[in-house]
Amino acid sequence: MQTLTRNQPIPVHPFEQDGATGSNLFTIVRSEGDLPYEENLLLPHRKAYYLLVFVKHSRGRHWVDATPYERQDNALYFTAPSQILVKEAATPFWGTRLEFTDEFLALQQNAALRELPLIQNPHRGHELLLTAADGALVEELLAKIEAEHHRPGEWQHRMLTAYLTVLLTYLSRLYTEQFTGAEPSxxxxxxxxxxxxxxxxxxxxxxxxxxxxxxxxxxxxxxxxxxxxxxxxxxxxxxxxxxxxxxxxxxxxxxxxxxxxxxxxxxxxxxxxxxxxxxxxxxxxxxxxxxxxxxx
Incomplete structure (x- = not known):
């Protein structure tokens, strides 16, 4: 794992505008093994946005706040803007990345999402291991979100909020089940x-x-x-x-x-x-x- 030099501040990677829709608040990207990893992801960094990654298949190890994670198939990884991330190596990835900013959560129609356990993350978790049924449902919801994201119109934001609410609520239920025994310090x-x-x-x-x-x-x-x-x-x-x-x-x-x-x-x-x-x-x-x- 690479580290920063003494004089290097921890960089914060900004949210990149969605290439398809021009959105500065929300994006979703599906990968079939060909999503490129930029070199700067191999150095410690923060992201200026929330990141959810559904891993259908991937190998390798990454670190979040000094904790290593061996990537698992059929798992969900999630981070908030304050966390420090670093990958050990560039590896192919099959799955879906969902990114959204704090400003996206500030929109009136999305305000309730901010209070969900997955977003609040009181146990400072990062990894949710999914059953086959859980993974199938998460993949289905992500596919619906992706389709709606590329379907502009007056109903788009409401539909995205509806699907995202179901997804994050479902994941929050899994979060509370998985971290029940972890009492906050x-x-x-x-x-x-x-x-x-x-x-x-x-x-x-x-x-x-x-x-x-x-x-x-x-x-x-x-x-x-x-x-x-x-x-x-x-x-x-x-x-x-x-x-x-x-x-x-x-x-x-x-x-x-x-x-x-x-x-x-x-x-x-x-x-x-x-x-x-x-x-x-x-x-x-x-x-x-x-x-x-x-x-x-």
């Missing part, structure tokens, strides 16, 4: 509690120290545990939640940028504008124009 519980507090208070509290006070621990300890368990700083979780809500409001509400900033707890609209551009690379106004053009 104290540090994992703290991470979950912190995320829940962020969900509850992100509009009012914008500092990690405020959450540490709510949890009756030091800010240093909270930051250390959250970074160790999730791979990203505690403040990043908070910023991502603020950005997520901002994107929702920019898409789904007529709020002015000043009203939106105040709704999210920013004292000045100019500060919110700088925050949003720093986190996303575009201004709130640019994001609103682009996303509304895409989905209206």
């Amino acid at each position: 104290a540090d994992q519980h703290l991470l979950k509690t912190y995320r829940a507090k962020v969900e509850e208070c992100y509009r009012e509290l914008h500092e990690v120290g405020a959450y540490a006070a709510l949890l009756h621990i030091s800010a240093g300890h909270l930051s250390e545990v959250v970074k160790a368990q999730s791979g990203k700083p505690a403040i990043k979780h908070l910023h991502e939640r603020l950005v997520l809500e901002a994107k929702r409001l920019l898409l789904y509400t007529p709020l002015s940028l000043k009203e939106l900033a105040f709704d999210l707890g920013f004292s000045e609209a100019s500060y919110f504008n700088r925050f949003f551009k720093r986190e996303t690379g575009v201004t709130p106004a640019e994001y609103r124009a682009t996303i509304r053009k895409m989905y209206q």
Whole structure:
């Protein structure tokens, strides 16, 4: 397994626009042994999106958060944006890759998917071993999603959401069955509690120290545990939640940028504008124009 040099930061691979549909949020790719592996996948990296891989047949080993996995046939592998991945070698692959961004989950019709166990992943799992019946159903649902993905029209997004809801719900049931005996550690519980507090208070509290006070621990300890368990700083979780809500409001509400900033707890609209551009690379106004053009 290759490693990074001392001066190399862990790269984050961005979501690549779907070549067939132009989507920046969701894609599905089927492989019959000829899906190319890029050289940079052989170095430790993160992906800026959720990845589900149904393996019909493959051989080789890869690592997720320092845990090795020998790839199994008829298995499903899943990762979230914060996890560190690396492959040991390029090998042929038969199966289907499903990729979608956090922004895809933020769309109103997909919001419920975010709460499913497979997406929340409280046990930090990665591999689901499927029975023949499970594999057949998963493969069938992926085929339906692939067909609908390449069938544009006014019903496409609803159909994709319907099929994806069935698939992720079914996989979440398998997830809870497979990981029943794995009790989260104290540090994992703290991470979950912190995320829940962020969900509850992100509009009012914008500092990690405020959450540490709510949890009756030091800010240093909270930051250390959250970074160790999730791979990203505690403040990043908070910023991502603020950005997520901002994107929702920019898409789904007529709020002015000043009203939106105040709704999210920013004292000045100019500060919110700088925050949003720093986190996303575009201004709130640019994001609103682009996303509304895409989905209206």
